Amino acid sequence: MTLLLPQARADAAAIAHLAGPLLINNIATAGMVTADTVMAGWLGARDLAAVAVGANYVSFFHLGGLGLLMALSPTVAHAYGAGRNDEVGSFTRNALWLAMAMAVVMCTALLLAKPVLLAIAIPPDVADLAARYVRAVAFGVPAMFAFLAMRFSSEGLGWTRPILFTAVLAFAANVAGNYVFMYGKFGLPAFGAVGCGVGTALASWVVFIFMWCYMRRHRRYSAYAPLRRFELPNRARLREILALGLPISGSVLAEGGLFASAGLMLGAFGPTVLAAHAIAINYGALMFMIPLSLHSATTIHVGHQLGRGDAAAGRFAGWVGMALCVAIMATSALVLLAIRRQIAGAYTGDAQVLAIATQLLAFVAAFQVADGLQVGAAGALRGFKDARVPMLLNLVAYWLIGFPLAYGFGVVLGQGARAVWMGLIAGLSVCAVLLSWRYAWVSRRAVAAQGNSSRK
Secondary structure, X not given: OOOHHHHHHHHHHHHHHHHHHXXXXXXXXXXXXXXXXXXXHOOOHHHHHHXXXXXXXXXXXXXXXXXXXXXXXXXXXXXXXOOOHHHHHHHHHHHHHHXXXXXXXXXXXXXXXXXXXXXXXXXXXXXXXXXXXXXXXXXXXXHHHHHHHHHHHHHHOOOOHHHHHHHHHHHHHHXXXXXXXXXXXXXXXXXXXXXXXXXXXXXXXXXXXXXXXXHHHOHHHOOOOOOOOOOOOOHHHHHHXXXXXHHHHHHHHHHHHHHHHHHHHHHHHOHHHHHHHHHHHHHHHHHHHHHHHHXXXXXXXXXXXXXXXXXXXXXXXXXXXXXXXXXXXXXHHHXXXXXXXXXXXXXXXXXXXXXXXXXHHHHHHHHHHHHHHHHHHHHHHHHOOOOHHHHHHHHHXXXXXXXXXXXXXXXXXXXXXXXXXXXXXXXXXXXXHHHHHHHHHHHHHHXXXXXXXXXX
């Protein structure tokens, strides 16, 4: 035990060091959504509902591409840990090709938003406004995916500082864009919810340009030259990214799709309930950014340890990362229970929306510990490049348990928002247990295999 404590402190310090800039990035990213929600909320329930519905629609496709590119982080981390510098740059360049292909697919899907929203019973006035918001967001999609390819490559190297800078830029550009285009400043017309989409697109282009220039010029990347030469798509590199990225994308979509579906389900209950749900889900997403940063840092740290050939150190580091995620979210849940009405009040002055949002924030507190455990376990598993089985476990937890409960009780039986949230809690809790079990099995097997190999 005395030997484990220094190791745990060392791993916790390494994970925290990597997570610091990522935390700023994640909070700023969530802060952009929060700014969108708050600024749309003061325009009225219809605009807030349109932004919430449109953002849920966008997020489903965005999460698919995000998950695919997340494979770059552990892939680059393993190559970096093993000293294979040429592969690092090649993986980055090939990820940019993937990013462009995904941008074409996503932009096509975004242009089809209105008929899809109408088909799932979103009120016509909200659906029309949400579709126009989505079209505005589409202009920033190519920049958004290209930035993510560069970001995850830098993460894999353990160089997370530029991600902090891009987060601050993105937040500032988004809020400024919202202010100008939503409210009609500097002689421009007020676009309302659509202006919120313009602000999001503007922020995507700002961070892409910054990250491109940074990676080309900073000496930290000189050994890998990720953007200093042109490379046609490499089948072997693309295959390696896709082999890990597709199941990660499936896992991200399984979880994110459930939460996006919850927002769409509640659209049928009217703008007041939908606005309250948007507040609750937004605050939950904001706090989730803390364990999400630890998740990414755990993936990187575990990947570096495994790249150096030390499976036992990688296994222990994964457990430390999971413990940090749980501790953070347990603290968050207690704070939320104490001041949830004040938090809801920061989003809206509408008495009906405030009352419902205060109730729903109690459900957010109820799932936070399970949410911390599942995201910590997912990060540790990705450090071991284990993604296929976790994807299946995510699908079982979210879509065979969480979704049927949420839809069946919330929509079919008409129990509303609280029943939908109970379904979300059930899915997250089952997922946390399953992924923790999977990590224990995978990491133990990796340590045993390395021990057997060393004895030969």
